[in-house]
Amino acid sequence: MKKIIITSLFFLITNYSLLIDNCLSQWVVQNSGTNANLYDIEFINRYTGWALGDGGIIIKTTNGGINWFNVPNPSIIGGGILSSIFPVDSMYCYVSGAHDIILKTTNGGSNWIEIHNGNPNGGTYNGVHFLNRDTGWFCGSTFVLRTTNGGISFDTASTPSFTSDIYFRNFNEGLYCTGGKVYKSTNSGMNWFDTNVPIGWLYEFRKISVVNNQYVSIAGGTSPYYRSTDFGTTWLVLDSIHSYPPSVLQGIAFSSVNTGYAGGSYGYLYKTTNGGYNWYRQNTGTDQRFWGSIYCYNDSIIWGCGGAGKIMFTTTGGEWLLDVNNNYEGVISDFELQNNYPNPFNSTTKIIYKINKDDRYKLELFNITGKKIETLFDKYIKRGEYEINYNANNLSSGIYFIKLSSNANNKAIKIILNK
Numbered sequence: 001m002k003k004i005i006i007t008s009l010f011f012l013i014t015n016y017s018l019l020i021d022n023c024l025s026q027w028v029v030q031n032s033g034t035n036a037n038l039y040d041i042e043f044i045n046r047y048t049g050w051a052l053g054d055g056g057i058i059i060k061t062t063n064g065g066i067n068w069f070n071v072p073n074p075s076i077i078g079g080g081i082l083s084s085i086f087p088v089d090s091m092y093c094y095v096s097g098a099h100d101i102i103l104k105t106t107n108g109g110s111n112w113i114e115i116h117n118g119n120p121n122g123g124t125y126n127g128v129h130f131l132n133r134d135t136g137w138f139c140g141s142t143f144v145l146r147t148t149n150g151g152i153s154f155d156t157a158s159t160p161s162f163t164s165d166i167y168f169r170n171f172n173e174g175l176y177c178t179g180g181k182v183y184k185s186t187n188s189g190m191n192w193f194d195t196n197v198p199i200g201w202l203y204e205f206r207k208i209s210v211v212n213n214q215y216v217s218i219a220g221g222t223s224p225y226y227r228s229t230d231f232g233t234t235w236l237v238l239d240s241i242h243s244y245p246p247s248v249l250q251g252i253a254f255s256s257v258n259t260g261y262a263g264g265s266y267g268y269l270y271k272t273t274n275g276g277y278n279w280y281r282q283n284t285g286t287d288q289r290f291w292g293s294i295y296c297y298n299d300s301i302i303w304g305c306g307g308a309g310k311i312m313f314t315t316t317g318g319e320w321l322l323d324v325n326n327n328y329e330g331v332i333s334d335f336e337l338q339n340n341y342p343n344p345f346n347s348t349t350k351i352i353y354k355i356n357k358d359d360r361y362k363l364e365l366f367n368i369t370g371k372k373i374e375t376l377f378d379k380y381i382k383r384g385e386y387e388i389n390y391n392a393n394n395l396s397s398g399i400y401f402i403k404l405s406s407n408a409n410n411k412a413i414k415i416i417l418n419k
Contacts, residue, residue, distance in 0.1 A: 026284075026285075026314065026316075026318065026319045027269070027282065027283070027284040027285065027312045027313070027314050027318055027319070028312065028313055028314070029287070029310075029311070029312055029313075030065040030066070030068065030303075030311040030312065031067075031068065031311075032051065032059055032068045032305075032309040032310070032311045033068050033069065033070060033309070034053075034057050034059060034070070034309040035308050035309045036053045036054040036055050036057045036308075036309055037053045037054045037292065037306070037307050037308060037309075038051045038052065038053035038054075038292055038293070038305035038306060038307075038309060038310065038311065039052065039053045039054075039081070039082070039083055039084070039292040039293060039305075040052055040053075040082075040083065040084045040085050040292065040293045040305070041292075041293045041294070041295050041303050041305040041311070042085055042087055042293075042295055043087075043295050043297060043303065044087045044089060044090060045297075046064060046297060046301065047061070047062055047063055047064045048060075048061065048062050048087075048090060049061050049064075049065065049087075049295070049303065050071075050085050050087055050093065050109075051068070051085070051293075051305045051311065052082040052083075052084075052085050052095060052097075053081070053082060053292070053305075054081055054082075055076065055080075055081075056073065056074075056075035056076035056080055056081075056082060056097075057070070057076070057082070058070070058071040058073050058075075058082065058085070058095065058109070059071060060109055064313075065303060065311060065313050068311070071109045073095070073103055073109075073112045074101075074103065074112055074114050075095075075097060075101055075103060080097055080098040080099045080101060081097055081098040081124070082095055082096070082097035082098075082101075083096055083097045083098070083124060083125065083126045083127070084096050084097075084125070084126060084127050084128045084165070085128070086128045086129060086130050086136070088130050088132065088133050089133070091105075091106055091107055091108050092104070092105070092106055092133045092150075093105050093108070093109065094128050094130060094136060094138075094151075095112075095128070096124075096125030096126070096127070096128045096138050097124065097125060098123075098124045099124075100116060100117070100123060100124075100125065101114065101116060101117070101125070102114070102115050102116035102125060102128075102138060102145075102151065103115070104150070104151055113151075115150075115151030115152075116138075116145075116154075123140050123141030123142075124140065124141060125138045125139065125140045125145075126139055126140070126162075126163055126164050126165065127139040127163060127164060127165040127166040127176065128166070129166050129168055129174075131168060131171065133150060134147070134148060134149055134150045135147070135148050135171065137166050137168060137174065137189050138166075139159070139163035139164070139165070139166040139176050140162075140163060141162050141163070142158060142159055142162055142163075143156055143157060143158050143159055143163075144156070144157045144159055144163065144166065144176065144185075144189045144192075146188060146189050146190075155189075155190070157189055157190045157191065157192070159183065159192055160183065160192065160194070161178045161179065161181065161183075162178055162179070163176045163177075163178055164177050164178055164204065164205060164206045164207070165205075165206060165207050165208045166208070167208045167210050168189070169210065169213035169214075169231060170213075171188055172185075172186055172187060172188050173185070173186055173231065174188075174189055175195075175208060175210075175216065175231070175232050176192070176208075177205035177206070177207070177208050177218055178204070178205060179204045179205070180197065180199050180204070180205065180220065181194060181197060181205070182194075182195045182197050182205065182208075182216075182218060182226075182232055182235075183195065184231075184232045195228075195232040195233070195235070196235075197218075197226055197235050198235060198237055199224070199226070199237075204220050205218050205219070205220045206249075206250050206251070207250065207251050207252050207253070207293065209252050209253045209254045209260065210231075211254045211255075211256060211257055212257065213231070214229065214230065214231055215227070215228070215229055215254070216228040216231060216232055217252055217254050217260055217276065218252065219241065219249040219252050219262050220248070220249060224238055224240070224241070225237075225238045225240055225241050225262070225276050225279070226238075227275065227276050229371060236371070236372070238276050238410075240272075240276055240277060240278055240279050240410055240412075241262060241270055241279045242279075242409065247264040247265045247266050247268040248264045248265045249262045249263065249264040250263065250264045250265070250290060250291060250293075250306075251263045251264070251291045251292055251293045251294040251304065251306075252294065253293075253294040253295060253296045253302075254296065255296030255297070255298055255299045255302070256298075256299055257275060257368075258272070258273055258274055258275045258368075259271075259272065259273050259296075259299045259317070260272050260275075260276065260296075261282075261294050261296065261302060261304070261318075262279065262294075263290075263291025263294055263304055263306070264290060264291055265290045266288055266290070267284060267286075267287045267288040267289055267290065267291070268281060268291075269281065269282040269284050269291055269304065270282065271317070271318060271320075274401060274412060274414060275368070275401075277401050277403055277410075277412030278410075278411060280320050280321070281320070281321040282318045282319065282320065282321060283318070283319045283320065283321045284312060284318075287310065287312070289306050289307030289308050289310040290306045290307045290310075291304050291305075291306040291310075292305055292306040292307070293305050293306075299317055300314070300315055300316050300317045301314070302314050302317065302318065334355070334356055334357045334359055334361075334406040334407075334409050335353055335354060335355050335356055335357075335361065335404060335406060335409070335411075336353060336354040336356070337351075337353045337402075337404045337411045337412075337413060338351075338352040338353065338354075338413075339413055340352075340390075340402065340413060340415050343415055343416055344416035344417065344418040345392070345415070345416070345417060345418070346417075346418065346419060347391060347392055347393050347419065348389055348390065348391050348392070349389070349390055349392070349415060350387055350388070350389055350390075351363075351387065351388050351389075351390055351402060352385070352386070352387040353385075353386055353387070353404055354384070354385045354386070355381050355382065355383050355384055355385075355386065356383060357383065357406075358380070358381070358382050358383055359380070359381070359406050359407060360378070360379065360380045360381075360406070360407065361377075361379065361380075361381050361404060361405065361406050362375065362377065362378040362404070362405050362406075363375070363376040363377050363378075363388075363402065363403070363404050364376065364402070364403045364405075365390075365400055365401070365402055365403075366400065366401045366403060367398070367399075367400055367401075368398065368399045368400065368401075373395070373400070376388070376390065376402075390402075392417050395417055396417075396419070397417050397418055397419045398416075398417060399414060399415075399416055399417075400414075400415050400416075400417060401413065401414055401415070402415055
């Protein structure tokens, strides 16, 4: 009898572990304890993180989101919207939001200081970024505030437009995003100039993601997606996120140079593993609430927050909605681009593609940082199967991407040159 009980317990424990592992292999819902819309989520390590949103709500976890608890703060009294949070470390944290409110805690949220008084008729501080406990920036409706003493005093600089998010890679160089534009400062935020993202005022850029203080990613509407490999000096336009119905992208975050996530309306979430050349929708269940913000601890451990208290989490980088090699979400593509052969290759490789619809097509080569090396062709092509032999004698060994695109679709494959 004892042996049967032990065996049964082992069976239950084993299957429970398998159940947990299976759940964590996808996106799972965490109980935020609130129904308020959440607009930002940030972590300082694997277990300690914050989220905030409507009604002055701030919540915190110290166990990786297994439990979230409400953090009382002065903004709850006014019930205003909190837009952005920046935890500097386990003790210092800054919060910005509507009615010109800026909050600060120096003891992990037990007590809060209103370092900028709320104004019922004031604007909104949408973004905040700090380099350390004392030096940071807040971006508001048409201005940026800078502090070098933890909010005791501020320097104010006007901006050409309203501001949505802000990031500084050092004391002098920073970026902020707005409606279809990204502005840059080289003098600590006191002056700003347009980086000329090639789009115009079509989309509202809401979040900036920066990796290694160099690779900048940004998105607004369904497509395109914009990437800079030189901190906003030049921009690469990738028409690579395709969604129907169109999904406005509100949150974007990269965990490394090549792996990133973008989420928006209708509960749609997309992932790339090749620097944005291809995005595929993630399997997040039937949740339709919007994604407001995404935080990547690494390529596998990700959190996201959004509408009506939504917090979702994965420990394995999520799961594709369909197989990554299938046509996007079952839509018949204008073309099919096969993997090159051989791959890796020494100097010459064969690229095979099939055209399903008469149209204009473009085949381009990019390096691993996203810089275009050359255009192999840009022409009108009739239906049929084609192949070309690509000679890479003028290139150095490394990883490259071949991208085939039409007016409606695009696909990229990774090629490895090994001389």
